[in-house]
Structures are given as structure tokens and as C-alpha cells.
Amino acid sequence: MKRIRGIGAIALAGVAALALTSCTQGSATRGSGDGEDGAVTLQFQSLSDQPTTQAAIKKIVDGWNSENPDVQVEIIQAGWDGTYDKLITQFTGGTAPDIIHFEASSIVSFAADGYLADLSEYIDPDLKSDISEGIWDSVTVGDEIIAYPSTLQSYMAFANADLLEQAGVEIPTGDTMTWDELAEIARATTTPEHKGLGWGLASPTATMMSLALGFDGGYFSGEGDDAKIEVGDDELAVPERIHEMAYGDKSLDLTSLTQSGSDVLASFYGGKVAMTVQGSFQVTNIAKDAPEGFNWVALPPIEGSAGALQAANPQTYSVNVDSEHVEESAEFLNYFMGADNLAEIAYADALIPSSGEARSALEKKAADNPAWTQVLASGEGLEGPPFLKADKYTEWKDTIATPAFQQYLADKISKEQLATQLSDGWADIAG
Amino acid sequence: MTARRPWYATVLMYAALAFFLAFLGFPLVWLVSASFKSSQELNSLAVNLIPAQWDFSNYASALERQNLIPAAMNSLLVAVATMIITVLLSMPMAYALARLQGRLRAAGTIWILTSQVFPSILIIIPLFLLLRSISLNDTLLGLILVYVTFTMPFTLWMLQGYVAAIPVELEEAAEMDGANRITILRRVVLPLLAPGLVATAMFTFVSAWNEFFLALVLLQSPELYTLPIALRSFLGAEGQTQLGPLAAGAVLATIPSLIIFGILQKKLTGGMLAGAVKG
Numbered sequence: 001m002k003r004i005r006g007i008g009a010i011a012l013a014g015v016a017a018l019a020l021t022s023c024t025q026g027s028a029t030r031g032s033g034d035g036e037d038g039a040v041t042l043q044f045q046s047l048s049d050q051p052t053t054q055a056a057i058k059k060i061v062d063g064w065n066s067e068n069p070d071v072q073v074e075i076i077q078a079g080w081d082g083t084y085d086k087l088i089t090q091f092t093g094g095t096a097p098d099i100i101h102f103e104a105s106s107i108v109s110f111a112a113d114g115y116l117a118d119l120s121e122y123i124d125p126d127l128k129s130d131i132s133e134g135i136w137d138s139v140t141v142g143d144e145i146i147a148y149p150s151t152l153q154s155y156m157a158f159a160n161a162d163l164l165e166q167a168g169v170e171i172p173t174g175d176t177m178t179w180d181e182l183a184e185i186a187r188a189t190t191t192p193e194h195k196g197l198g199w200g201l202a203s204p205t206a207t208m209m210s211l212a213l214g215f216d217g218g219y220f221s222g223e224g225d226d227a228k229i230e231v232g233d234d235e236l237a238v239p240e241r242i243h244e245m246a247y248g249d250k251s252l253d254l255t256s257l258t259q260s261g262s263d264v265l266a267s268f269y270g271g272k273v274a275m276t277v278q279g280s281f282q283v284t285n286i287a288k289d290a291p292e293g294f295n296w297v298a299l300p301p302i303e304g305s306a307g308a309l310q311a312a313n314p315q316t317y318s319v320n321v322d323s324e325h326v327e328e329s330a331e332f333l334n335y336f337m338g339a340d341n342l343a344e345i346a347y348a349d350a351l352i353p354s355s356g357e358a359r360s361a362l363e364k365k366a367a368d369n370p371a372w373t374q375v376l377a378s379g380e381g382l383e384g385p386p387f388l389k390a391d392k393y394t395e396w397k398d399t400i401a402t403p404a405f406q407q408y409l410a411d412k413i414s415k416e417q418l419a420t421q422l423s424d425g426w427a428d429i430a431g
Numbered sequence: 432m433t434a435r436r437p438w439y440a441t442v443l444m445y446a447a448l449a450f451f452l453a454f455l456g457f458p459l460v461w462l463v464s465a466s467f468k469s470s471q472e473l474n475s476l477a478v479n480l481i482p483a484q485w486d487f488s489n490y491a492s493a494l495e496r497q498n499l500i501p502a503a504m505n506s507l508l509v510a511v512a513t514m515i516i517t518v519l520l521s522m523p524m525a526y527a528l529a530r531l532q533g534r535l536r537a538a539g540t541i542w543i544l545t546s547q548v549f550p551s552i553l554i555i556i557p558l559f560l561l562l563r564s565i566s567l568n569d570t571l572l573g574l575i576l577v578y579v580t581f582t583m584p585f586t587l588w589m590l591q592g593y594v595a596a597i598p599v600e601l602e603e604a605a606e607m608d609g610a611n612r613i614t615i616l617r618r619v620v621l622p623l624l625a626p627g628l629v630a631t632a633m634f635t636f637v638s639a640w641n642e643f644f645l646a647l648v649l650l651q652s653p654e655l656y657t658l659p660i661a662l663r664s665f666l667g668a669e670g671q672t673q674l675g676p677l678a679a680g681a682v683l684a685t686i687p688s689l690i691i692f693g694i695l696q697k698k699l700t701g702g703m704l705a706g707a708v709k710g
Contacts, residue, residue, distance in 0.1 A: 049664055049673075051492070079664040082647045085552070089559045089648045093568065262672060270476035289474040 039069060040325050042332060043097035045076045047083060052348035060341045064332055071328045073099075091115045091320075098323040099333065104138045104149065104388055105206075105313045111146040112224065112391055117319040118144035122330030127337055130355040137384030138312045142223075147316035148333050150342060151351035153279045154310050154378035155207060157182060157299040158286060163189055163274040175377065176303035179214075179241050182275075186251035189274035196251035198273030199242065200261035204405040205397045207277075209387055210311035211238045214304025219422075220386040220393070227390035229426040231419040237304065239408055240415055247411055257409050269294060277302075280375045284350035287371070298374035301381060308378070311385035314354055352379035392429045400425030459685070466490065466678035473674050489675035490683075493665075499680055501654060502661035506640055507687055509571055509657060513578040513639040514632050517586050520579070521631065525590030526620065530599070543584045551581070555648055562649065569651045577649065578639045586631045593627025594620070629695050636691055658684050 044061065048054050054077070061073050076097055078086070084106055090096035091110065100107070100116075110116055123145065128136075131149060139147040157177070164171055167189040172181060186196030201207060209219060217235035220227050245252040253273050256264045261278045262285075268276045269290055278286075286296060301308040317336065319329040335341070343361035346353040352375060353359050359376055366372035387393045404421040407413045413421070460480065465473060469486040472479075493499055528539050558577065559568060567573030597620060605615045643659040650656055662684060665677035 049666070076651070077653050077664075079660070079666065081663040081666050082644065085555070085644070086648050089556055090651070092556050093559045093563050095563065095568065095651060266474050266476050269474055272476065285474075289470050291471060291475065 040071045040328055042071065042073045042099060042323075042325055042329055043076055044073050044099040044332075045078050045097040045101060047078055047080050047101045048345075048349070049079060050348055053345060056341075056344045056348045060336055060344070064335055068332075071325075071332065073332055094322065096320045096322070098320055098325060098329045100318045100320060101315065102147075102318065103313060103315050104147065106394065107147055107316050107318055108139075108141055108388055109391065109394060111141040111144070111318075115321055116146040117321045117323065117326045117329075118146065119148065119319060119330055119333075120145045122327060122334070123148070124334040124337075127334060127355060130357050132354075132383070134383030135312045135314060135354050138314060138388050139316055140384075141389075147318040148337050149312070149314035149316055149354045150337065151346045151349060151353055152312055152314045152379060152382055153281050153351050154301070154375070154382060155211060155277055156280050156374060156378045157275050157277050157302060158268065158282070159185075159275045159297050159299055160268065160271065160273075161295040161297050163194065163271065167191075167274070171297055172300055174300055176308045177300040178303050182299075182302060183241065183245055183249065183251070186245055186275060187249050190249070190251040194272050194274060195253040195256075196249075196274050197245060198253045198256035198264040198267050198276045200259045200264040200276075200278070201242070201257045201405075201409055202260050202263075203402060204239075204409060205401040206313070208238055208401075208405055209385060209397075210313070211302065211304070213309040213311055213383065213385060214238075214302065214306055214381075216304075216306040218386040220390045223389040224391050225430070227386075227392075227430065229390075229423055229430075231422045235422075236415055236419060239405060239418065243408065243411070243415075246409070265289070268296075275299070280352060280378055281350040283369075283371045283375055287369075298371040300374060301378040308381040310378070310382055311387070312382035313385070313388070315351070350375070352376060352382070390430075392426075396426055396429050400429065462678055462685075463682055465674065466682045468675060470675050486675070489679035493676040493679040493683065498653070498656070499658070499661055499683060502656050502658045503684065503687065505571060505655060506658040506684075509575055509578065509646075510636050510639040512575045513582065514636040516575065516579050517582050517635045518628055518632050521583060521586045521590050522621075522624070522628065523616075525587050526594050526616065528587060529591040529594035543588055546584045551644055555645070559649065568649060569655065571650075571655060574646060574649055574657075577645055578642065581645070582635050582638050586635055589631050589634065590624075590627055593624055593630075597623050633692065633695055637688065640688055 046054075046057055048057055058075065061075055065072050083102065087096065087100065087102070087110060091113075096115070107116070120143075127148075135149045135152070136145065139145055139149050159171065161171060164185065169185050169188045172185075182197075189196040212219065212235050215234045215237040217232075217237060219231065219235050220229055222228050242252065246254055246257065253264075253267065256267065256273065256276075261276075261282065264273070264276050265278070265282065265285065267273045268286075283298065290296060301310075317333050319326050319333070323329055337355065339355060339357035339361050342353045342355060342358035343365055345351075346358065346362055347365055353362055359379065362372070363376060390396075401422060404413070404418055404425065407421075408415070408418040464480050464482060466489050467485050467487070468482045468489075469484060472483055472486075477483075528536060531539075562568040562573045562577070567576065601619055601623070602615050605619050610618065641659060642657075643663065646657045646660055647663075650660065662677065662680050665673045665680065
């Protein structure tokens, strides 16, 4: 009995110590707001990860801060990884920053939950008219514009010019290149030593959804909870063509289908694949990492039956609806989105700026780099995709679409089974 | 008189040990190798363990760009504090859990097991709100408390196993000699529990040192970021990875862990209880 009491006392001491530790106070989270001198400080959570982009953003913010002593902007550097989860807790806990950097496909769900300010009345009219309706569409929820679309990426083909020349293939120089041409070049450049095409499709959904627009394959119709899916021939055109190149023509490197885009670059540099389809941002990496004397070219934008269209899924800058300084935040973003600023950021990130004026500025800036001509050309066909309007898209993409596309690309299921999985999966998720 | 081990058994034993070491050590060796390679070499198909050209710029950019040193200090502070608090709190609780009989013990055991089944994503928002209500969100102290809470059940489970392995007869003998509960704990149990405490401390340290998700969500000020958060900033949008600086950062990140293990592993000696109780 005495022994039990002793043990109980020890356990109680442990619990008490834990309780005491929990009561210790720390410093409260700093927030945006008004300083003692009346100046407003805006918190700007930036995800830019490239050092050159970070430097460009810092320069823009410093420029703003020196011109606007009453409205100071403070950069909070964060990373892309895990941002969605972080934002959920920030919004729920009421600690989200004033200005939020993200991407359209991920930010719209926060808008649907009412966390983002409607920026329609604050956007500079000149900027508004300088960005295509299709791109504005990608950041419009209901009738509210919930973000400034800044930079975009497209998918484009890069080729090893020497391997094309060896195969007697003429490098396409037109405004666009059809899927048939791509398949033809891939076939012509396939030899026992190397394949014609390497395509990193470990996470295939974004690519499939984007390029499907070139065949008028929208997948979704309607908005929000009412979005409906339709998986027909137009939607399946891209996966079917990739499948045909992989298993029919045998011109597409099967290993690459299980890799990320960046992983495939090693095979491209090593001459194991004659072409590779990558995000346009890889232009900078290829220029930097390709071996000495590696002769590469960027091919024209890939065109489907409906044109060289791709999904606009821009990086975005939104304003927290609970911010006490929505107007000032929007003013800063109007400045931030100025042509020269946006061109600077786009050049650093090797992405396509959303506004026409910024694209012109970038053309001048990158005039001596022929690959940039194709990057900018591929940006011409970017339009707001229907999937951005579907509330449960992200969940469907991660849990249904990605495994279904992966199985199809691994030749484990048929085209019909793929269509069924995509449709039934949406029905399960969207109810 | 024990029989001599045949020579081939010794050879086999060392061969197995060498294989095991190579198996465990290769990723680390590869990481070090990658950290000295240029981005061109990292993006080539060549598989060289020795870099063609030693490139130290990855370390420079890792240290300059992503605030690795302050992040490492934050991680060290959080991991060491978590380790100390967890071990100090777990020790008496584990003793009570191992030695108590009856319903209280059963309830304690059920609580420990139940607390292990909740994924952190499930409780992160309430946790965040709770910390905010006591002004501990976005503080290292808040993060330490959360880590203690998360590691405590498992460390308790681990430690109570070690306590249970200590023969109760030793405590009874000390009690017969007039020792009170505290003295028994301090003079008898604690010395015998040392290897268990070290193992628990190591586990806690590594858990806190490597944890990413909770730190990502609970810390908002860049100056408070821990090492895993700083390292993840080498991963960009669209799966872009700055492999060289990431490898260099990861190498630097393993050094404190290796030092801690180097210090603590000497204490991990078994067999302390052999012959303690005569049958």
C-alpha cells in the first residue's frame, strides 16, 4: 500500500511538471498592422525558391518600401512544399499573412471557403486589359477575381539537334508542331541505342489536363459543387497518343514514364532520348546543366486538333479577406505586377509573364536566347481550364486521376477502364 | 570451458557486418559524394562515387541562401530540449506504469496506445488554435511542447519495458535495507535504467530533429524555421530540386546527429543486469 502511494506520488509529479511546462508563455506571433509611426506593415508570404527570383522580389519590395514610407511590405519567405497545409492552419487560426503567393489550381479552394478578398475593384484597369480573359478566368471564382495571375508555365518539347540531324529529320520551325509530327520525329529518331522521346510522367495529371485543351478536352463543365465530368475521345486523346508512342511505336522511353521531368533530363543530356517534353521553366536548367557542346533546341508549341492550347495555371498573389489592409495590399500588387517587375520575375523563374507588356519586356530581355522565343510562343495558347472551377478537383486529382493515369501509362488498364475510373471516381468524390 | 569459434564463422560474421555497414553507410556516402558534384555532373548519366571535379560551391550556396546555420541552431535547441523534458517526464511515469497493478495501469496503457493512432494532420488545426490561445504558436517553446506531447507516449512505452526488465527483487532488497521510494529510484533503478534512458533520449532527439510537418505548420517566422523546413526550401514548384545544395545541406544536417550519437552510444551498454539476481 505504502509502495503504491509512493508510485502514485511520482506519477503525479510527472504530470504536474508537464502541466507547469505547458503554462510557460512565449512571444506572440507578430502580425501585420499599424506601427507606432502610423505606417502600415503588410506581410507578404513569398514562395519563390530560386535565388535569382528571391533577389528580384526583394528588389521590387525594396523599391516599393522606399517610395511608400506609409505602407511597408515585409517578405516572409516560405517554401512550396506543404504550403497547402500551412495555409489551411493559417486561415483557420487567423494568422494568414496579408498577401499570399500560390498557384491558381490550389488557391481557388480557399476562395470557395471565403478566405480571399475580391480584388475586382482594386485591379489596375491597364493591367486588367493587358492580361487575357482566359488567364483572368483561371483566378475568377463566381464573379470575384481572387488573385493576380503572375507567371505561367507551358509544356514544350526540347530536342537534341544532333540526334535529329543524324536521323535525317528536319527540325520543325513553324509556329506550331502537331502531335503527329512529334510522334513522327520520335519514331524517326528511335534506334537500338536511344529512344525518340523521354517524358517524365510520374505525376501525369497536370500534364494530361493541360494538353487535353489542345483537343478540346475540358473534362469538366459547371462550377463549384455542381461541376460534372465527361471523359470522351477529346479528353483521352493525349493519354492515348502517349500510350501509342510508348507501346505501339515503342519510340517513347518507358522508364521515363515513371520519372519526374527533371529526372529525364539526365537521359536527354546523355543522348538516351532524342527529345523530351518538359515544363517551359526547364529552359534555364538545360542552358545551365547541359554538357559542354550539347546541341539542343526548343521546338514549337505542340498543337492538337483545337490548336496549341494549354491550361493556364498561373502562380498567383491573393489578399487575405481578413487583412485590415486589403486596399493597400492590392495597391502593392498593382505595383508588383508592373511590366518590368513581372518580366524580371518571369525571367528569373523561366516562366511566362501573364501580361502582354511584361512579355514584350521579356522578349527584349531574352532577345539573344532563341529558346525563349518558343517559350513565349507557347504562352500564347494558355487559357483558363474548366478544372479550376471544380471544387473537389485537387482531391480527385490526387486520389483518382493520378493513379488511373499511371495505370494506363503502365499498360495495366485499357482506355475504357481509364475513362470509367476517372468518371466513377469523380462521382464518388463529388457525390 | 567454452568451445573455440571456428575460423570460418568469424570470417562470415565479419563479412555480414561489413555488408550491413556498407548497406547502411552507402546512402550517406552517396549524399556526401553528391554534395561535391557540379549540377552538370549530377544531371549526367555517369555514376561516379568520386566526383569528376570537386565542387565546393554547393556548400557555399547552402549556407548562404537558406539560413541553414540559424535553422540548425533552432533544430538543435528544439531537439535537445524535447529530449531532456521527455526523458525527465517519462522516467517517473514509466516507472509507475511498469510497477503499478490494476485498473490505473490498464487505463494508462490504453491511453498510450490510443494516443498513437491519431495522425498529426487530424489534430493540427485544434493544436494550432490551442497554441494560439496561449500565445505559443510561432514560438520554439510551443513547438517543443508539441514534440514532447507527441513523443511522450512512445517513450513511455519504451521506458516502461526497460523498467519492467529490472528485477523487482532488487528494489525489495533495498527496501529491506531501509531505503525509501525515492532512494530506491535514485540508487537502484536509475543506474540500471541508464541504457534504456539513453536509447529513449536518442529516439526522442532524432524524432524532434527530423520532424517536418508540425514545424512547417506551427512556425511562421523564417528566423524560427528548423532544419527540415530550411532544407525543403531547396525543393521548388513543379518538383524542381536544387540537388547539389540540398545534398550539401543534408550533409551538414547529419553532423549534429552523428555527434550526439557518438557521445551517447558508449552509454548503450547491455548486460548490466547479468548476475544481479542469484536464482
